[in-house]
Amino acid sequence: MILENKLNITDQIELAKVEEKISKQKAKQLFDSGDIAKVDVGTFTGLSFIHAYLFEDIYHFAGKIREVNISKGDFRFAPMMYLAPSIKHIDAMPQGNFDEIIEKYVEMNIAHPFREGNGRATRIWLDLILKEELKQVIDWNLVDKEEYLSAMQRSVVKDVEIKVLLKQALTDQIHDRTLFMKGIDVSYFYEGYSEFKTEDL
Numbered sequence: 001m002i003l004e005n006k007l008n009i010t011d012q013i014e015l016a017k018v019e020e021k022i023s024k025q026k027a028k029q030l031f032d033s034g035d036i037a038k039v040d041v042g043t044f045t046g047l048s049f050i051h052a053y054l055f056e057d058i059y060h061f062a063g064k065i066r067e068v069n070i071s072k073g074d075f076r077f078a079p080m081m082y083l084a085p086s087i088k089h090i091d092a093m094p095q096g097n098f099d100e101i102i103e104k105y106v107e108m109n110i111a112h113p114f115r116e117g118n119g120r121a122t123r124i125w126l127d128l129i130l131k132e133e134l135k136q137v138i139d140w141n142l143v144d145k146e147e148y149l150s151a152m153q154r155s156v157v158k159d160v161e162i163k164v165l166l167k168q169a170l171t172d173q174i175h176d177r178t179l180f181m182k183g184i185d186v187s188y189f190y191e192g193y194s195e196f197k198t199e200d201l
């Protein structure tokens with residue numbers, strides 16, 4: 001079933017393409033305009049800002065907490081009735097070192113607060129925490145897609161794999177525009193979107 005969208009697109013393939021193009025343009029704009037500095041780092045408010053920024057032209061639910069239960073593979077993300085309290089708890093989680101930051105990221109992934117676009121918005125959110133707290137970001141080019149997805153699946157039980165995988169990909173290039181744009185492309189590639197290069201849009 002296709003998601004209801006502001007563009008009245010009814011074809012799934014077309015929607016995926018348009019969604020990729022518009023939201024990558026918005027990701028680029030987020031960086032180039034300096035609006036990224038407005039993000040409240042490490043909170044749901046910040047994540048919601050990022051999600052709304054990327055998807056507001058496409059979905060009515062951009063930036064808004066989902067109203068349905070969702071699952072992936074055999075894992076069901078936080079049930080609706082626990083979502084609001086869960087987000088409140090995650091907001092309060094510490095983010096003072098690498099392990100704490102990844103633990104917070106893992107919990108936000110389990111919350112999966114939005115109807116769609118969680119993976120892509122939450123990776124930008126993660127990088128902003130790492131940037132502020134550690135003066136480092138992830139070079140997503142160094143994180144293999146299959147290894148990443150398998151570590152994230154595993155993270156709901158045990159977070160050691162995702163910690164090891166992301167730690168080896170940390171870089172000090174926190175102001176590097178090309179690294180950011182390429183990171184967006186890799187993040188979209190994880191979710192099956194690889195039609196457009198952010199840099200070219």
Ligand SMILES: Nc1ncnc2c1ncn2[C@@H]1O[C@H](COP(=O)(O)OP(=O)(O)OP(=O)(O)O)[C@@H](O)[C@H]1O
Pocket residue numbers: 071072073074075109114115116117118119120121149152153154156190191
């Ligand atoms: N089985 C799983 N268990 C836990 N986390 C998962 C699982 N599958 C995927 N993830 C994590 O959730 C992210 C997004 O997955 P999913 O496709 O379900 O969400 P989404 O809302 O459609 O996000 P996007 O639109 O950005 O892909 C993945 O990148 C990964 O980090």
Ligand SMILES: [Mg+2]
Pocket residue numbers: 116117118191
């Ligand atoms: Mg998706």
